[in-house]
Amino acid sequence: MSSHNPTSDFFENLAADAQPLEDEAKAPPSLKSRIYSALVRLQSSSGPLLGLRECQEAGHGLCVFEQLVRIAPVGERLKAMNPCQVCHARVLAERFDNAPIYWPHCPYVKFQER
Amino acid sequence: MEIFQQLVAAETGDSQAGVDSALVAAVLRKDRKATAEFVAKYSDCVYRYVRARLTPRLDLVDDTVQEIFLAAWEHLSTYRGISPLQGWLLGVARHKVEDYYRSVLRQPELLSDFNQDELHGEGESEIETSLDRKLLQEKAQRVLLSMPRQYSVALLWRYWEQRSAREMAAQTGRTEKAIERLLARARSQFREKWNNE
Numbered sequence: 001m002s003s004h005n006p007t008s009d010f011f012e013n014l015a016a017d018a019q020p021l022e023d024e025a026k027a028p029p030s031l032k033s034r035i036y037s038a039l040v041r042l043q044s045s046s047g048p049l050l051g052l053r054e055c056q057e058a059g060h061g062l063c064v065f066e067q068l069v070r071i072a073p074v075g076e077r078l079k080a081m082n083p084c085q086v087c088h089a090r091v092l093a094e095r096f097d098n099a100p101i102y103w104p105h106c107p108y109v110k111f112q113e114r
Numbered sequence: 115m116e117i118f119q120q121l122v123a124a125e126t127g128d129s130q131a132g133v134d135s136a137l138v139a140a141v142l143r144k145d146r147k148a149t150a151e152f153v154a155k156y157s158d159c160v161y162r163y164v165r166a167r168l169t170p171r172l173d174l175v176d177d178t179v180q181e182i183f184l185a186a187w188e189h190l191s192t193y194r195g196i197s198p199l200q201g202w203l204l205g206v207a208r209h210k211v212e213d214y215y216r217s218v219l220r221q222p223e224l225l226s227d228f229n230q231d232e233l234h235g236e237g238e239s240e241i242e243t244s245l246d247r248k249l250l251q252e253k254a255q256r257v258l259l260s261m262p263r264q265y266s267v268a269l270l271w272r273y274w275e276q277r278s279a280r281e282m283a284a285q286t287g288r289t290e291k292a293i294e295r296l297l298a299r300a301r302s303q304f305r306e307k308w309n310n311e
Contacts, residue, residue, distance in 0.1 A: 015273040027161035050145040060147035107150030
């Protein structure tokens with residue numbers, strides 16, 4: 001494109017000027033929730049997730065349901081499953097941007113950014 | 115090799131590279147909490163990028179952002195920690211956005227009987243460029259929204275993505291001349307709508 005064309009120059013300036021304004025938009029919490037759910041589903045499809053105990057040892061907090069699963073007298077295979085799959089927090093968070101979920105260490109609560 | 119790169123990053127004080135590499139390693143281990151952190155940390159920047167590039171088709175933004183993260187997971191093992199993870203992710207996003215641009219520009223062209231005379235005044239345009247930035251952006255969005263999709267995509271790809279007409283032609287299977295004609299028509303229509311607003 002010729003730099004001597006005022007219209008072309010205008011578009012180049014407009015594109016450059018418009019860039020910083022992109023900073024205002026944020027991904028909606030419901031989208032973040034859906035992305036997270038889809039990612040974990042994809043991870044699970046190729047083998048077990050990292051166990052809850054290992055997650056905790058890596059320095060992450062567990063939510064109340066994950067704690068229950070971690071201490072439950074079940075095999076490691078079950079513990080490596082994703083309890084969020086059957087949790088109402090996930091269902092609410094995937095559908096609403098201000099989901100009424102509040103307990104600590106739940107990833108879906110984290111996406112609400114309160 | 116990866117350990118070497120992490121050591122180099124640590125030696126050079128590039129702590130962000132170390133943080134990114136650690137996060138990627140945890141996500142690859144299928145640590146669900148790290149995966150949540152990955153989404154929380156990078157979804158805003160990817161969303162902003164996609165939203166700006168898919169205007170006016172904002173209805174496609176959510177699905178595209180999700181596809182980007184799924185594609186990123188599929189290729190995450192190729193991330194070497196040399197560049198910031200955000201840049202790497204935006205690279206994935208750019209490919210996805212360009213998939214969309216390609217699909218639009220490969221469709222049969224609109225206004226094939228376009229009158230070339232309408233382009234003659236293009237070089238003499240006097241477009242107001244002193245508007246406030248925010249107003250400028252809003253007006254640009256409105257004008258792009260009111261244009262045929264092929265025109266808005268052509269302008270976004272050329273000026274916001276800074277791709278040359280030659281690159282656009284190579285990616286869409288069109289000739290460079292055809293892309294230049296499309297861009298000229300798009301600019302002409304943009305200018306007309308801009309001045310009439």
